[in-house]
Amino acid sequence: MRDHCENKKLLMKIYKRLYKVYGPQEWWPGDTPLEMIVGAILTQNTAWTNVEKAIRNLKKSRLLSSPSDLKRIKAGRLAALIRPAGYYNIKAKRLKSFINFLSSKYSLSLKKLSRENTGRLRQELLTVNGIGPETCDSILLYAFNRPIFVVDAYTQRILTRHRVLKENEGYDAVQKMFMEALPENSGLFNEYHALIVRTGKEFCKKAPKCDSCPLKGKDFYSTNKRSF
């Protein structure tokens, strides 16, 4: 994370390239803030295709119309419905802990929750068991439209391979780098993260497929001398 100025230019260049190739991703794939929050929890370490099945089940059972639906349902039944998303017992608990938080502190109202300023909102969400930094920031950015950059495994992997980050950089440090390098704009943060995931899925899995990656070529590497 040396050469701040160079990294800043490189991060914009990467964004422009991905946007040019893929166009707008129009994330989050969900219709309402509640559905986005549920999706953010369900997608933890899980392929989105599996999450879709779980969300379909919840919608079919009319459990995503309002938070009170999820408040009423028993954790065991909830777990059965979200089974395709994997880790279903623990995720059912996590959904419940969010709903209990919303219920006890915001009278089950997402609108009330959304009146908090961004810093406070982030602080509050992070107290919920099962909501860590990435899930929290996905909720802030996609459900509440706040200018917060979401860091995920693909972000780390792609930027490490492009020598912008050293290996095992912490979440907060990576987020800080993005947010200092880019204009504070939730639309930009939204598209950038979505484009990273899109690129990561196609080209930057643990075994990378760099040959046809849009970020191939020396234009997209930091000159920072780092071994990786």
Next chain:
DNA sequence: GACCAGGCACATC
């Protein structure tokens, strides 16, 4: 059949 996916909490050292 092995490997992996848009993490997180908790135990242990």
Next chain:
DNA sequence: GATGTGCATGGT
């Protein structure tokens, strides 16, 4: 504070 482990389904 770093490191290891359980949680689980469905696609490649």
